[in-house]
Amino acid sequence: MSKILYLECYSGISGDMTVGALLDLGADRDVLEKALRSLQVGGYSLHFGRTKKCGIDAYDFDVSLEEEEEHGEHGEHQHHEHLHHHGHHSHTHRNIEDIHHIIDRMDAGNKVKVLSKKIFNIVAEAESAAHGIPVEEVHFHEVGAIDSIVDILSTAICIDNLGIDQVIVSTLWEGQGFVTCQHGIIPVPTPAAAHIISKHALKLKQTENQGEMVTPTGAAIAAALNSGKSLPSEYCIKKIGIGAGKKDFPHANILRAMIIETARPNKEWKDTDAQSDEMWKLETNMDDCSGEAMGFTLECLLSAGAADAWYTPAYMKKNRPAYTLQVLCREEQIEEMQDLIFSHTTTVGIRRTKFQRTVLKREIKQVSTPYGEVSVKVCRHREQVYLYPEYEDIKKICLSQNKEYKTVYQEIIEYCKLHGNL
Missing domain, CATH: 3.30.70.1380 (Transcriptional regulatory protein pf0864 domain like)
Structure with a gap:
């Protein structure tokens, strides 16, 4: 059965909220820190802790930058514009190719690297569209890009560590108004986040909250992970992780992540059912x-x-x-x-119709016969037991021993009734 992750984005989504929720789900912190150390990128420290949002206990993950005073208060809840044009600053800048080189030297599996690049490419394409420049000319400030690098790579590492096969993303709830960035005051959702939401067909719902709830990094993570599938009408929650946001709203500013299984609302088997x-x-x-x-x-x-x-x-x-x-x-x-x-x-x-069906209890058993081991489907209904030898096994016997299909089929059934202990 595939492992399904549901991201409930009713307070938006950001990189640090996502990582916090995945760590709270049980992603291995030691595996995460080891992979990040292999990047050989400095200028930051990590915070792992717990906090409360409207009384709800949540995992608090944060990337603290050594030069965060250059960009104002740290945290993805404050919009950081990481993109710059050539020559605007004396600091070192990284383009998307530089980011790929950093990812390639990470001590992690190929799945982690592929997902990390996918998320960063989505961010770069959005910044390219927002600023009207080619993707290869998108440059990320040396310090400002660090938190995005850490958040994005940490998300990919945790997803892989948890063994997630499929991700379902809810509607993204967003605030309204404006946020201040390096180049001035811009609307919410920010141009980069809006481009990602539009291009990748993510659903958006505006709330009365003032300020940014969906960051470009968060939107890119949602776009890259989203399977496009809807939440099942019924499901079982196997585990819950909660990541804390950095802002305070009237509602709990959290990202809730749940490992779910599709519910099968069927009654338990009985021998005669x-x-x-x-x-x-x-x-x-x-x-x-x-x-x-x-x-x-x-x-x-x-x-x-x-x-x-x-x-x-x-x-x-x-x-x-x-x-x-x-x-x-x-x-x-x-x-x-x-x-x-x-x-x-x-x-x-395509037309579709819902049907009710009745299915006999069945199981596949391996039975040792004079012809060798044969797979037999065993079905039960009330006091009756029905035996159905598997086609491929019967076919193999017929071809190897030049036997008639119906003869071998019946012989296997009779043998199972006498010696199969079914």
Whole structure:
């Protein structure tokens, strides 16, 4: 089962809030600090602690800069404009290629490096759009970029350390008004954050709070991690982590991160029970799609976890011969299944219907037979036990011993009944 992370951004999102929430979820601090030391980048220190927001205990992660007086009070809640043009300052600047070099020398796995670069590229593209310059001319101030480097890399390190497979991001709640940056007073959301939200189709909700709640780094993290999937209608919360923001609002300024599992609201198995649950059927008609494309689509759908998928012949308008594709899946799989159908076929519309189904209790058992080990599906209903030897195993026996399929199939069933202890 995949490990799903849900980021609840009802107080916005920033880099330090994200890292704090992931550390609170159980990401290994020692692994994080070791990887950051390998960057060979100085000028900062890390703070790991706890604080309270509206009485809620939260993890307080902070990057303290040695020259933060040059940029004002530290913290992502205060907008830092890290981008500069050539020649505006005497300080050293780093462009996106320099950032990539820093990431490449980090003592971490390839997944961490790829995700770190993805997040930083999103930031650089947003700054490029906001300032009207090519991406390669985007430069990050030597000191001002450090907190972004640490926050972004720390996020990637923690995501990898927690073994997260999929991330669902809620609507981003944002404040209103203006914030002060190095070049003047700019609107909320800031131009860079607004560009990220627009380009990556993140959902935004404006609140009555005055000030910035979604930072460019936070927006980039959300964009890079977001799977595009919606929160399941029902789920189980396995673990909760809370990262503290640096501002105080009427509501708790926190980022809540939750490891969740899709809830299966089915009753527990009993030896004599069949199981009832809900499935969705996706359906579409196609009269202009090649057989190769349809066959490939079916393979993709089944590989992606569809409960079943099949074609049936149909006649459409003007008596044109066609095929109807039908797919059975769970609610949380609908979006993925639709994406596959739209990507690989010529259809322009998909119908969906919710169904109730009854499924017999089943398990796969390995049975030692005179033909060798065979996988057998064992299904139960009331007092009855039904045995179904797996096709591939029977096929292998038939080919190797020149036997008839139906003969081997029946022999395996009879042997299981006598000696299988099922």
